[in-house]
Amino acid sequence: MSYTEATVQLLSPEGDLVRSELSEPYLPLVEALDDQTLQDFHRQMVVIRRFDIEAGNLQRQGQLALWIPSLGQEAIQVGSAYAARPQDHIFPAYREHAVGRIRGLDVMKIIAMLRGLSHGGWDPAETGNFHLFTLVIGSQSLHATGYGMGVMLDGAHATGDPEKDVAVLAYFGDGASSQGDVNEAFVFAASYQTPNVFVLQNNHWAISVPVERQSRTPLYLRSRGFGIPSEQVDGNDVLAGYAVTRSYLDAARAGEGPRFIEALTYRMGAHTSSDDPTKYRENEELAFWAQRDPIARFETYLRARGAGDDFFADVQAEAEDLAADVRTRTLQLTDPEPAAMFRHVYTDPHPVVAEQAAWFEAFEASLADEPAPGAEPVAPPPGTPADGDEGAAAAAAADSADEAAEAAPSPASNGAR
């Protein structure tokens, strides 16, 4: 599945602006961009690609449990991220490293998550409303829709003030288009006319399953059956990604209801570092998409607009600096303290978690101090001998050592609660 007659493309793979019936409505949005912004697009794509390569290397060297490459998908991510306004909320899947960085996320948070230090690890209020990655495929589409419902209930969209009106952007992939959650998100968004824009990055592969197995119809048509207008864009064209997302977000924030974008791109790397794409796809396909690389065509465009070697050298230097910095900081990361697992399971106090945390602490302490032979158990499990439970009294009264052991088992019995 490649570009179709419906694909909105503003920049050809050769780096030329495309003037067509499809591109015409969106070109003014691109023409309004100054050179600085256009160069920022390029800078973000190059820097995140270098980051992505470095993170992949760190995984291969045993520093990360997993890496999720974004190689080849930089254009739709950078373009759509620049289309969002500061007040907008963004619900990513798990490959949107560039979007997070543009919103202000320290990419080390992604590194920490994939090193196995956290299951999320950032506060969306401090990362430009860039919410946590969601690993269960498509679940975040409903969270984004619910957030959009909340925006409506708060009267925070369609007031006519684009500086304040909120829109909500959600990302998912071609595999997620088969999930019930994504289809239910379309139903809810259409039903309530929420200010949501859904961006499907069709990178053509859900691990080893080709997009043809997910859908017999072009994916951009899917949402129309739900009553949600859509476009198919060239996802390797940062200008198309920017312009269509910008247009759709503006419509959503103005109260015109939800929108859907299918961005045709290609996963140049593996699904994750655990995957081996040589087992299921052909080199010819890879070569086809390599000729449509998002960065190469945009460099051609920028050079035609006058950007010189100094600019590109500067961008490359920034990319190398970030890669080196990420490597340094990764090697400095420390594990969370084990007791962190008991924190934030609940917001309000919870007796079971508190009791198990206390037991864990005592048990770990008991391992640190080798008890003298015949000493009392260092860390009896909570509940059993404590709090006036009959175990303690029975243990004290028991003549038999066996009975005492039953009543106050050693920490190794793991008898929490």
Place this chain on the structure above:
Amino acid sequence: MAESTTSPAATERAAGTETLTMAKALNAGLREALAGDDRVLLMGEDIGTLGGVFRVTEGLQAEFGTGRVLDTPLAEAGIVGTAIGLAMRGFRPVCEIQFDGFIYPGFDQITSQLAKQTFRHEGTQSFPVVIRVPYGGHIGAVEHHQESPEAYFAHTAGLRVMSPATSHDAYWMIQQAIASNDPVLFFEPKSRYWQKGEVDRGDAGEDSPHRARVVRTGTDVTLIGHGAMVSVLLQAAELAAEEGTSLEVVDLRSLSPIDYGPLLASARKTGRVVVAQEAPGNVSVGSEIAATIAEKTFYSLEAPVLRVSGYDTPFPPARIESYYLPDVDRVLEAVDRSLAY
């Protein structure tokens, strides 16, 4: 707290209380929550103009508007998933799942998403979402309409699970659930919806929904249960008393966390415990309670902790449900077995 069906004295209206069915008590509790906090929302299938298939939300949309009481599309994952997003926006959504057996399409959003969100956010966001679930048998309904799925959710870290047995608790506990900053699975024993009971709207009686309560004192055997089971246990205790056996009845109220204090105290007092539930017994809330009581009151027990539950079969067709659901006879059979040790 005894109800009118089990305690004739309760039919007399006490000062400061009123007699309400459990459905009306829940309705009143939801009204209080909606009036008290404008971030509280109700959402679910048929809950607005219809007032819910059990009429628990009757009149609330008319009173508070379609922006507070939302009729949703018919999709449980959609209801719970969007409630998560609403909670991220600062709302306190109260979702209604129409029947127990229809909760499973929302299972991933409840257990993989809602339950883990606070942990994943490392405490920077709370997820005060309540999911109301009419559950249990005794109403002669068709397949998927009489199940007791509470163990799935009690097993899941990050969720709280509770179930009122009386109108009074229904009125108060739904408000306490909504006030909780954590996700709550609120299981409503639907066979009790139409049973009347005294509700004291001036005094909750308990400061927390997570407290178990001794609802009848006794000395010979402890009976433990929740939801609709509590009234069965009270009837069993009434019958046993006629034969000179003194049964103590404990209403769990909270299934996660379980309030073990009153359970252990009662077990130590009587030395004999029967745990009863409508849900299948295998890997159930009753199993966990039995294991914990055995672990912690071993030297006080005169008999192994016995379990009475639904059989490990699908909930059967309605015409034979009375053979599946634990009744007074099965509870008393277990009492006899316990006393025989």
